Amino acid sequence: MATFIGAGGIRNYVIGKDDRPATRSRNRTDETARRHGDEQGALGLSTSLQYVPDRFASDGEIIELAKVAARYGGRLFLTLSDPKAGPYFRNRSMK
Numbered sequence: 001m002a003t004f005i006g007a008g009g010i011r012n013y014v015i016g017k018d019d020r021p022a023t024r025s026r027n028r029t030d031e032t033a034r035r036h037g038d039e040q041g042a043l044g045l046s047t048s049l050q051y052v053p054d055r056f057a058s059d060g061e062i063i064e065l066a067k068v069a070a071r072y073g074g075r076l077f078l079t080l081s082d083p084k085a086g087p088y089f090r091n092r093s094m095k
Contacts, residue, residue: 044074
């Protein structure tokens, strides 16, 4: 059995549920937590941008965590339940 590491769980562990940007040192802590999950056999990173605290993460924060997953052969699983649900979807680039 394997699972994805939740970006929201990592963000909640490092920053909490606050709507504030991740600092450089917090990003390194995020990446360390992410790397630990990958070393334990996680399939990749998952996030759902409509829920707290995932909705507060910047594109850059998610991209950096996804890069860590990619180094271990992991995938990004991104859930957009309702792309019209709020303003945080309007400026997201899904490239």
